[in-house]
Structures are given as structure tokens and as C-alpha cells.
Amino acid sequence: MSELTLTVMRLGFLAVLWLFVIVAVQVIRSDLFGTRVTQRGSRRESGRPQQAARQAAPPPQRQQASGGRQRRNAPTKLVVTEGTLTGTTVALQGQTITLGRAHDSTIVLDDDYASSRHARIYPDRDGQWIVEDLGSTNGTYLDRTRLTTPTPIAPGAPIRIGKTVIELRK
Amino acid sequence: MSSPTNTSTHHTSTIGSIGAPSRRNTELALLVFAVLIPVFAYANVGLAIDDEVPAGLLSYGLGLGLLAGVGHLVVRKFAPYADPLLLPLATLLNGLGLVAIWRLDQSALLRGIGVAGGKATNQLIYTALGIALFSVVLIFLKDHRVLQRYTYISMVGALVLLLLPLVPGLGADITYGAKIWIQVGSFTIQPGEFAKIVLAVFFAGYLMVKRDALALASRRFMGLYLPRGRDLGPIIVVWMISILILVFETDLGTSLLFFGMFVIMLYVATERTSWIVFGLLMSAVGAVGVASFEPHVQTRVQAWLDPMREYTLSRTPNGDGMVHSEQAMQALWAFGSGGTLGTGWGQGHSELIRFAANSDFILATFGEELGLAGIMAILLIYGLIVERGVRTALAARDPFGKLLAIGLSGAFALQVFVVAGGVMGLIPLTGMTMPFLAYGGSSVIANWALIGILIRISDTARRPAPAPAPNPDAEMTQVVRPS
Numbered sequence: 001m002s003e004l005t006l007t008v009m010r011l012g013f014l015a016v017l018w019l020f021v022i023v024a025v026q027v028i029r030s031d032l033f034g035t036r037v038t039q040r041g042s043r044r045e046s047g048r049p050q051q052a053a054r055q056a057a058p059p060p061q062r063q064q065a066s067g068g069r070q071r072r073n074a075p076t077k078l079v080v081t082e083g084t085l086t087g088t089t090v091a092l093q094g095q096t097i098t099l100g101r102a103h104d105s106t107i108v109l110d111d112d113y114a115s116s117r118h119a120r121i122y123p124d125r126d127g128q129w130i131v132e133d134l135g136s137t138n139g140t141y142l143d144r145t146r147l148t149t150p151t152p153i154a155p156g157a158p159i160r161i162g163k164t165v166i167e168l169r170k
Numbered sequence: 171m172s173s174p175t176n177t178s179t180h181h182t183s184t185i186g187s188i189g190a191p192s193r194r195n196t197e198l199a200l201l202v203f204a205v206l207i208p209v210f211a212y213a214n215v216g217l218a219i220d221d222e223v224p225a226g227l228l229s230y231g232l233g234l235g236l237l238a239g240v241g242h243l244v245v246r247k248f249a250p251y252a253d254p255l256l257l258p259l260a261t262l263l264n265g266l267g268l269v270a271i272w273r274l275d276q277s278a279l280l281r282g283i284g285v286a287g288g289k290a291t292n293q294l295i296y297t298a299l300g301i302a303l304f305s306v307v308l309i310f311l312k313d314h315r316v317l318q319r320y321t322y323i324s325m326v327g328a329l330v331l332l333l334l335p336l337v338p339g340l341g342a343d344i345t346y347g348a349k350i351w352i353q354v355g356s357f358t359i360q361p362g363e364f365a366k367i368v369l370a371v372f373f374a375g376y377l378m379v380k381r382d383a384l385a386l387a388s389r390r391f392m393g394l395y396l397p398r399g400r401d402l403g404p405i406i407v408v409w410m411i412s413i414l415i416l417v418f419e420t421d422l423g424t425s426l427l428f429f430g431m432f433v434i435m436l437y438v439a440t441e442r443t444s445w446i447v448f449g450l451l452m453s454a455v456g457a458v459g460v461a462s463f464e465p466h467v468q469t470r471v472q473a474w475l476d477p478m479r480e481y482t483l484s485r486t487p488n489g490d491g492m493v494h495s496e497q498a499m500q501a502l503w504a505f506g507s508g509g510t511l512g513t514g515w516g517q518g519h520s521e522l523i524r525f526a527a528n529s530d531f532i533l534a535t536f537g538e539e540l541g542l543a544g545i546m547a548i549l550l551i552y553g554l555i556v557e558r559g560v561r562t563a564l565a566a567r568d569p570f571g572k573l574l575a576i577g578l579s580g581a582f583a584l585q586v587f588v589v590a591g592g593v594m595g596l597i598p599l600t601g602m603t604m605p606f607l608a609y610g611g612s613s614v615i616a617n618w619a620l621i622g623i624l625i626r627i628s629d630t631a632r633r634p635a636p637a638p639a640p641n642p643d644a645e646m647t648q649v650v651r652p653s
Contacts, residue, residue: 009214010514014540016207017547020262023203024255024554027196028561103378104315104568 074127075155075168083164084110092129092168096122099161100134113138113162121153121168129153129168138162193254194246200258201242205235208265211515215273218516230272233294234265237301244305249629253562256628259555260621263606264300264614266548268293269515270535271609274528277521289528289609296611300618307622314627318570321375324368331365332411332428336418350421350601360603362424363616366431366585367623370577373432376404377439378569385440405448408432413456420466422457423588423600427581429453434580435573438563467598473498474598497523497531501593504534505545512541528609530601533593548607549590556583559624565631575627578620 078097080088090097090106097106100118109118115136124130132150133140140147141160158165209231216224224230238261245252272290274280281287311317317324334352351358377384384401412429416422433449461467473480473495481499500523508518518538523531537545559579566572585602592599603610605617 006218006514006517009217010512013207013211013214013515014511014543014547016210017540017544020200020203020207021547021550021554024200024259024551027193027200027255028554028557103570 075129075153075170077169078107078121079167079169080107081158081165081167083162085164092123094123096120099164099166100136107166109161109164111162111164114164118161119147119159121159124152131159136161192250194242194250197245197254197257198242200254201238201261204258204262205231205238205265207262208234208269211266211269212272214515215269215276216516218514219273219276230268230294234261234268234297237261237297241301241304244308245625248308249625251632251634252625252629253558253632255554255558256621256625259551259558260606260618263548263551264297266536267532267604267607267609268297270532270539270607271528273516273539274521274532274535276516279521280524280527283524292611293609293614296614297618299611300615303615304618304622307619308626311623311626314571314574314623314630315568317371317574318375318378321372324372324375328365328369328372329411331361331368332415332424334361350419350424357611360610360612362421362427362602363612364619366427366581367578367616367620369428370431370435370574370581373435373577374570374573377435377573380404381439381569384436384445385442402448405432405436405445405452409452409456412453413460416456416460416467417464420464421601422467422470422598423585423592423602425456426453426588426600427584427602429456430584431577431581434584435577438576439573469495470598470600474595477502477595495599497525498595498599501531501534501537502595504531505537505594508538508541508545510542512537512539512544515539529603530589530599530608531593532608533590533604536607537594549586552583552586552605555579555621556586558628562624562628562631566627567631571627571630575624578624582617582620 074092076092078090078092080086085107088107095106098117098120099105099107099109099114100116101109101111101114102116105117115134115138117134118136119131119133119140121129121131129152130150131140131142131147131153133147142151142153143157153159153168155170156167158167209227212230213223213227216222216227238257241257241261245257268290271293275287275290335350337352350360350362352361353359384404409429412425415428416425419425429449430453433445433453436445436449437443461471469480477499481496484496504518504520504523507513512518516539518535520531520535520538521527523534527535533545533548536548540548556579559575559582563572563575563579566575582605585605588597588600589602589604589608591597592602603613605613
């Protein structure tokens with residue numbers, strides 16, 4: 001085999017190896033630029049949720065594609081107003097929020113009156129946020145009434161779980 | 171049989187409709203690329219050594235392609251949202267390792283001393299076993315949180331695995347180097363490779379429960395959070411075990427790997443820099459302390475400090491009763507003669523390293539034949555695997571999965587560092603092997619299982635959240651109106 005062929009193969013192999021590395025890094029780029037949390041602010045200003053949803057199309061990993069469902073007056077965050085977690089806020093991005101003492105809950109309640117999977121809060125198809133009691137022992141209260149079925153949450157209505165009170169706010 | 175299958179397909183398609191791309195086709199494209207590169211290298215070796223395309227090219231390419239295809243189909247079926255890069259990266263490294271082992275098989279010198287010859291076929295069989303274990307992990311481990319139940323069983327399992335090489339009659343009686351092998355029939359197994367995974371499960375389960383106590387109960391002193399005395403217990407126990415490994419198995423690599431993995435996971439679990447400071451201090455004290463009286467470790471340290479002197483001593487019989495290693499210097503020469511662009515596949519002389527040329531020192535072959543450019547690419551590929559592992563940990567939604575992913579990728583990174591650092595003369599040589607590249611069944615099989623677990627965690631992490639359960643009142647209840 002001639003010297004020239006071997007040299008070409010040697011350099012060609014290195015080029016191909018590096019090409020693979022570069023292609024792999026290109027694939028990773030979607031992780032860096034695909035999840036755009038800041039988009040949400042501009043989306044509300046522009047008031048054109050469908051278009052904004054398309055811009056944020058590359059995989060927002062953990063959240064459902066919620067863009068189209070966002071309402072103009074929809075609450076944007078969940079705030080804990082009473083209890084040991086007072087002041088905690090969770091951004092509402094179309095994901096289901098679970099509450100309870102279980103380690104994998106979105107909001108882990110440190111409360112003897114809470115069950116391990118106590119309640120969850122999720123958006124329905126119209127973007128209305130719903131609270132559902134998951135068969136807890138001591139119940140979930142919206143305002144003063146104990147929940148028996150999944151119930152839409154009015155903005156500012158307090159949801160009480162044991163000693164913890166949470167609200168949805170804009 | 172048909173009804174469960176239907177249910178699961180239905181279930182998957184429901185989730186898929188929410189819209190996160192699964193990226194399985196990206197994975198397939200990369201996988202094809204990752205199989206073609208080693209095939210190119212294989213042809214290159216044959217052309218350089220024998221002036222002809224090797225006869226085994228087709229069967230080798232088909233074998234590797236088949237294994238990669240099986241891996242891909244299993245991922246597609248059982249972990250559809252998994253990270254698209256882990257499988258192709260591991261396949262590429264494994265394929266390149268196979269080529270380098272086959273290239274060393276061609277050397278008459280190595281065949282003469284029994285180090286090479288038919289090793290590539292063996293390695294292909296080990297790879298098949300590795301892919302089989304990878305598939306078993308993905309098929310039977312539906313949810314990585316199941317492993318959390320086995321926290322303390324894992325601890326016992328890992329200790330047993332670590333201590334096996336010391337059991338008389340079971341530990342392989344290899345006079346040189348570290349005592350990290352066991353002999354079962356005609357096979358030698360390195361239980362430490364498997365202990366790495368089991369131990370990560372234990373650390374993750376343990377730290378998940380105890381991290382609050384370890385993170386919060388502390389005093390501030392000189393900008394560092396000092397943990398309470400009694401909270402130091404676990405780190406001291408792990409430190410003592412790794413020191414015991416160092417003393418009785420005389421293996422710096424294994425010892426460093428386990429202690430380092432624990433410190434990394436402790437840091438991630440508690441977010442306290444002080445644990446890193448403590449970890450570094452304790453490993454430095456331990457290593458220096460043991461090196462002061464253990465002759466085997468001393469030899470390794472001497473070969474690291476002055477490889478040329480060791481090389482000269484190994485060539486001249488001087489009767490001081492010490493085993494001198496010529497390999498450290500030879501590996502450095504191999505890297506040196508490779509230069510920036512290397513000598514090209516099959517045109518180096520890394521067979522001169524003789525013993526362990528295709529296992530511990532395989533990186534020297536890459537360094538000589540691919541040069542700095544090739545070594546950098548290979549180290550970057552390892553770096554990408556670690557990055558995907560860390561990324562998986564970031565995306566994971568449960569603390570156990572986060573810690574497990576960090577532990578596994580941390581162990582992987584440490585192993586690459588310990589081996590590459592040893593071969594390149596940055597730290598003393600150890601008896602560990604380069605994951606996926608080096609010849610050896612235990613290493614290949616255990617690392618495929620490790621990739622399998624990472625893929626399982628990343629599938630759970632990247633899977634879009636399931637839609638809220640349909641309201642039973644809305645769908646099940648029908649209003650009957652008299653018409």
C-alpha cells in the first residue's frame with residue numbers, strides 16, 4: 001500500500017472521528033437552546049400564544065406543550081401562604097403539581113395532617129387549573145368546602161391542606 | 171400475550187401525542203455513523219499491515235452493527251424517550267476498542283508471549299454479553315426507583331464484591347500488580363467493576379435519606395461549613411474501607427474510585443463544599459500514609475516519579491528483589507512517537523509494551539497510532555458520555571435518580587481519569603481498565619450495564635409528564651334525558 005494512500009487514510013480517519021464528535025455536540029445543542037423559560041414573558045405581552053408555542057417547539061422537556069392553552073388571565077404561579085413552607089412559589093407551566101409528604105411530590109409537605117399523596121393541581125384542556133384530592137385522610141379544602149371531585153380553582157381562592165395554605169396568583 | 175402488548179402500545183402513543191420528540195431517529199443515524207467509523211479503522215489496519223482489506227471486515231462490521239441494532243431496538247421499545255447520545259457514544263468506543271485489540275492480535279511479538287491472538291473475537295463475545303445485560307436492564311428495570319428498595323442489600327453486595335478477591339482460593343493468584351481479580355474456572359473476573367454500580371445504588375439510597383442531616387447541621391468556620399462530629403461517621407467508614415482496599419488489594423485505582431464517587435455524591439446531595447475539602451484531605455492523608463509502608467504502592471509511585479530510572483532498573487538485573495516496571499516509560503514513548511497526528515492505524519509499535527498492551531495500556535496504542543488529535547477526540551467522547559450522565563441527573567425529577575445518575579457518571583469519569591492519568595504519567599499507574607476500549611469481559615459487561623441504567627433514568631427524566639387522568643365524572647357518567 002502506497003505511502004500516500006496510508007497518509008490519506010490516517011488523516012481521513014481523524015477527520016471522521018472529529019466529525020462524529022462535532023455531530024454529537026450538535027445534537028446536544030437542543031438541550032441548551034430548546035428549553036426557553038424566558039419565552040413565557042414575551043408570550044403574554046404579544047398575546048399570540050399559538051405563535052409563541054411554535055417558537056418554543058424544540059423539546060421543553062418536562063412540561064407539556066402548554067402554549068396554546070395559556071389564557072390571558074391565567075395564574076402564573078402557585079404561592080404557599082401559610083404553613084412551614086410559607087413563601088414558596090412554583091411557576092405554573094402547564095405541568096401537574098403534586099402535593100404530599102412523598103419525596104417525589106412537587107411540593108413536599110412536612111405536615112402530620114398531610115397524606116403522602118395528598119392532592120394535585122393540573123390544567124385541563126382549556127388551561128383552567130383544577131385541584132383534585134387524591135384520597136387523602138384529612139381532606140383538601142378549597143375556601144371552606146372539602147373537595148370531593150376535581151374542582152376548578154378561582155384566582156386567589158385558598159387551598160388548605162393540613163396546616164398549609166396555597167393560592168394561585170397571576 | 172396480545173392484550174398487554176396492545177395496552178402498552180396504546181399507553182405510549184397517548185404520551186407521545188403530547189409532543190416531546192423522542193429523538194430515536196437521531197440516535198439511529200448516530201449509531202450508523204458510530205458503526206461505520208470502526209469499520210473504516212478495521213479496513214485501515216488491514217491495509218496498513220497486510221496490504222489488503224481484511225477478510226473478516228464484513229463479519230466484523232455485521233457483528234458490531236447487529237449488536238448496535240439490538241441495543242437500538244431495545245431502547246426504542248423500552249426506553250423511547252432516552253437520551254439519544256449515550257448508546258452511539260458507547261458503541262463507538264467499544265468498536266474502536268475492538269479494532270485496537272484486533273490490531274494488537276496481528277502482532278507476532280504479542281502472540282508469541284500469549285498476550286494477543288484471538289482476543290478480538292473474545293472481546294466481541296464480551297460485547298455481545300454486555301449488550302445482553304444492557305437489554306436485560308432496560309427490559310426488566312421498568313423504573314429505576316425500584317433500586318431504592320435495595321439500598322442496604324446493595325451495601326452488603328458491594329462489600330462482598332469488593333472483598334471477594336481477598337478470599338483465599340478465590341482470588342486469582344497473580345503475583346504482579348493489584349489483587350483485584352477472582353478466578354472462577356478458567357475465567358478471571360474483576361468484581362470491582364460491578365461493585366462500582368452496586369455501590370452507586372447504595373450511596374444514592376443512603377444519601378437521599380440522610381442528606382438533610384448532613385447538609386443542615388453544621389457550623390460555619392473560615393468560610394466553610396464544618397459538619398458535626400457525629401455526621402462525619404459515614405465518610406470515615408467509606409474512607410476506612412477504601413484504605414483497606416488500598417492496603418490489602420494494593421490497588422490505588424479502585425480505592426480512589428470508590429472514595430471519589432462517595433465524595434462527589436455527598437457534595438451533590440448536600441451542596442456543601444466542605445465535603446470536597448474533607449475528601450481531598452482524607453484521600454491525600456490515606457494515600458501518603460499507605461504509600462509509606464506498602465512496597466507495591468511504593469514501586470508504583472517510584473515508577474511514576476522517575477519512569478526512566480525504573481525502565482533502566484528493569485533492564486539491568488540488580489537483585490534488589492523488587493519488580494520494576496518498564497511499562498510506564500514505554501507508554502510515554504508510545505505517546506511521544508505518535509506526535510500530533512499519529513503514525514496511522516497499524517503502523518505504530520505499541521506491541522513493544524508487551525504485557526497488558528491490549529488492556530491497561532490500550533490508550534498508549536491509540537496515542538501512538540492516532541496521535542494527540544485522536545486521543546483528544548477519544549477523551550472528548552468519554553467527556554460527552556459523562557456530560558450526558560450529568561445532564562440526566564439535572565433532568566431527573568426524583569432525588570434518588572439524580573444521585574444515582576451523578577454517582578454512575580462520576581464513577582465513569584473517575585475511572586477514565588485514573589486510567590488515562592496513569593498511562594500518561596499524571597498519577598501513579600493503577601490496575602484499572604479504560605471503559606469500553608480495553609480488553610476484558612468484566613469491564614465491558616459492567617459498563618454496558620452502567621449505560622443501561624443511565625438510559626433508563628434519562629428515559630424517565632425526559633418522558634413528558636402524563637396527562638391528568640380523565641375526570642371520571644365527565645366521561646363515565648352519562649346523562650339520560652327522556653326524549
